[in-house]
Amino acid sequence: MSEKLHFNILSFDWPEIKPIFYFTVEETENSHPIHKSKWSPKILEAFPEVNSSDKEFIYTTYTQQVDGAIGLEIKMFKKELQIYKQYLKFKIRNHFKEKGFIVVKNFIGDVQIWLKEKKEIHPLYNRYYKFSLKIQFAQVSEHPELIVSFDGMAKVMNIPLSEIEDTTLVKRTVYNNSVFNYQKLNDPDKQDFYNTIEFEKAFPLLRRDLAKAYNIPEPTPERSNRYTNYLKNSTTFANAYLLTEEFKAIIPIYGKKFIEVPKKLINHIDPQKGLLEYANKNKGLIPKRELGKFKPYRRPENPNIKFFFIYHESHQPQIKTLYKYLTKGTGEGTFYQSLESYINIKAKLSNDHFIKYTDVHNPIPEIIAQLEQKEFDKDSIRYAAFYISPFDKFTPNKEDKLVYVKVKELLLKEGIISQVIDYNKMQIDINKPKSYQYTLHNISLAIHAKLGGVPWKLAVTEKKELVIGVGAFTFQDANRRYIASAFSFQNNGLFNGFDYFSESNSKALAGSICNKIRTFSSQIEPEKVVIHFYKDMSEKEIAPIKKGMKLLGLNVPLYILNINKTEAQDIIAYDSNWSNLMPKSGTYIRIGFNKFLLFNNARYKNDYKYPAAEGYPFPIKIGISSPDEDAFEDANIITVLLTQVYQFSRLYWKSLRQQNVPVTIKYPEMVAQIAPLFQGTIHKDSKDKLWFL
Structure with missing residues (x-):
């Protein structure tokens, strides 16, 4: 079946009558600043005095007529079109604020609306769906366009700021349906706002450090199909809040669904261009299936390789299991035969170079002392160290987090490459060889490349x-x-x-x-x-x-x-003719002048079962x-x-x-x-x- 691509875009009509906006040089009540980058020749003609001044802004009340303001007809062209866009964003923001929703600017300045989830997930926080609305003009069609994007979930604590003991853990905070950064209130321009905040009505967003302080477990990474989740939420939001007569009075949307991608904007890269070459001119597209079978394209230059472990004394039992896997494989019913077999090198354990330390939080002095006592034949042998780290990358203590960096730098100075292994993850997974074998595949791949080998190269x-x-x-x-x-x-x-x-x-x-x-x-x-x-x-x-x-x-x-x-999450495309929605790998779509979306994934054909473990990247x-x-x-x-x-x-x-x-x-x-x-x-x-x- 051929593809049928859609954008997450709703088209709307140009205004039937050019609007008249009212401008003043000085700020007035309920006026909005217009930056000088948006001043058209018509505006400069109406306000000649700003030409010779250092003013950054003039002001508008949009369609509301006020005393002393000059009314100008706004054309749907260049700088004045940007003023019209600013007006529409203002109208959208007000519309959703009046409905009682949290409304913020996202990181690129577009309107973002937060909708509270109806069901309660956790007693300490509520979740909010985040949707952004971005306006652009005739980029992929002949009309104004409203991009509707689902930006994921926000978690807002039920505990007010007044009850948070350690406020250094607090950053973004919800108050009166808006969001502010608690750590940036010392700005003189924000002092008035800061003084009005009622701390018992302000609720912090849940961050990793706050979650740890309140023993809220880390969520497991989302592995489901992102396209289906994204489209389901975006469509539900559009049907409920955008494709209504009330909203159409602001943004005159036509049609009832997201627009189809015009065929003229779509092209495809030949999948064969992504062909990879392994050893002995063997070729393929999917390393996960092929590396172990075809072997790496080129071995490391130094044929003499030894590896050793750096570990805490409590890690000994897991080290023995890891060593068994690396030297003998993960056993019957699995694919990992050994480090040597998988990446086609000779590598032996160097018992003389094992380093065992006792101080979890400050192992560096012990590691340095032991390194100085050991002899390395660097002229003839390439060494690789497996550092078993007791801390993962989410460890809140900054000093603990930096230990692995210090170990890596220390070994690098000695000309020793290192592979860090998260002990906490290892001890959970290592006794499940059918799943841990895939971790060993990745470890072996990285070790091969660090040693100077070439696992594969482009064939074409x-x-x-x-x-x-x-x-x-x-x-x-x-x-x-x-x-x-x-x-x-x-x-x-x-x-x-x-x-x-x-x-x-x-x-x-x-x-x-x-x-x-x-x-x-x-x-x-x-x-x-x-x-x-x-x-x-x-x-x-x-x-x-x-x-x-x-x-x-x-x-x-x-x-x-x-x-x-x-x-890209603001503008995406999906294939409505494929159940999993993700466009084929190599598809690219023009979304503006010399601007493109490029789909890189593992979907190469329509007629084979897609391996969900490969993920669904945007x-x-x-x-x-x-x-x-x-x-x-x-x-x-x-x-x-x-x-x-x-x-x-x-x-x-x-x-x-x-x-x-x-x-x-x-x-x-x-x-x-x-x-x-x-x-x-x-x-x-x-x-x-x-x-x-």
């Missing part, structure tokens, strides 16, 4: 090219962002190396990118340079790269792909740009660039599960997550290795 590539990935990670505690830059790959997916910098150091970032281009172009003349960037790249960031290319005499186009690592959103005027003269370049993203999503060597984000973004983010926590810098010898997996 065009001419040799350079692809550079730049990703980022924000540390929530200190609100610091670091970027891992210049992760360079050949276009067959083989990794070259990386650098990393703080986000503010755009000059060093550009220099690093230029160095990668120089190194590559000295070996082969590229047809183009492609950068996968985690956000829109600014002119300030692009200019030094183009200058560097010019100095090299490299007159080829530069393409920049803004790849949002967060799956699409990623990609914007494509270039500083070169003639970069898009060849219409096929879009397909070529999106195919490259599709291919690079198949090169993730930390897990056998299909990823939807390419490693050009994912790997830099992983380095940015851990490297800034190191006490020292990353040695240059470690910048061409995947130790961070």
Whole structure:
């Protein structure tokens, strides 16, 4: 059966009569600010005095006429269209506030409505369904469009702020159907609001730290089909609150269901472009099924490999079981035969290098002391350490959480790669070999890549090219962002190396990118340079790269792909002709000028049973740009660039599960997550290795 794709979009009509909005230079009662970026020539003509002033805003009461205001007819075009959009958002916000719902701005400034769940899930909190409404104009149709997205659930505690003993655990808080950040009330502009808050009527959102303080268990990760859940909730919300005469008086929606994706916006990447090559030229699409059978594409260079364990004294029984699995497999009825067998290497246990510590919270001094006493033959042997961590990544104590980082850095300085294993998870699962074998598959895969092996590469590539990935990670505690830059790959997916910098150091970032281009172009003349960037790249960031290319005499186009690592949730598409709704892998849809949704998943055909364990990932959103005027003269370049993203999503060597984000973004983010926590810098010898997996 052929696909039938729909957006989560309701179309509505253009206004029959152009509205008249009333503007003033100064703020008046019930007026709304209009930023200067929205001032059209008509507005500047009506208010010539703002041309020569440093004013950031003028004000409007929209359709409400007030004394001294100038009325202007609003055209559905460019800047005035943005004012009309602001007006519609204001009307939507008021409509739902009047109904008593919690109404907030989401992280991109759209209206988000929270609906309380009717049934009680837990005595300490209530759950709320979150829905966002985003307005756009003629992006995928000829009409204004209302994107209806389901943003998941919020948990709001039943315990008021007045009864919370440790308020440092509180951040976002619900009060009078609005949400504020309790930790950011020291802003002078918010003092008046802060003084009006009645703490016994303010209720904090449930965060992980609060949940631990009140012994509320961590929810198990959602493994069900996200598409069916998303569509069910979005459709229910639309039917109940949007497809009503009352709401249509604000937004004149036509039709009774989400719009179909026009065929002209849809294209598909050939699944064979995602073909992977293993050892001895064996090829396939699904590593989970094929790696153990075909074996990795290339072994680590050093054939002499030894591994050892670093563990707390209480971990001994589980270590014995883990060692048995790694050396002899998980037994009858399972697929994991051993570390050596699965990834096709010779690796022996090094009993002499085992490290056992006694202090759970501060093992570093013991580990250092024991490392100093042991002899390592680093010239002949490559060592891998399995660090059994007593703390998981959700541990609330920051010092405990940093122990594994310190261990990883300590071993990295010694030239030893490490694999961290969560003890708490291990002790639950290790006696269930039929399920634990899949964890061992992933561990073995990551170890192979960290040792310098190549588990698989792309089988189908065009001419040799350079692809550079730049990703980022924000540390929530200190609100610091670091970027891992210049992760360079050949276009067959083989990794070259990386650098990393703080986000503010755009000059060093550009220099690093230029160095990668120089190194590559000295070996082969590229047809183009492609950068996968985690956000829109600014002119300030692009200019030094183009200058560097010019100095090299490299007159080829530069393409920049803004790849949002967060799956698209505001706008998605679903296949109503397939029961599980997820569009086939490789489907891409144009959603604006050089903007696309790309579906990366494990659904390749209609006629086979989809393995639910592969998950149902949402699409990623990609914007494509270039500083070169003639970069898009060849219409096929879009397909070529999106195919490259599709291919690079198949090169993730930390897990056998299909990823939807390419490693050009994912790997830099992983380095940015851990490297800034190191006490020292990353040695240059470690910048061409995947130790961070």
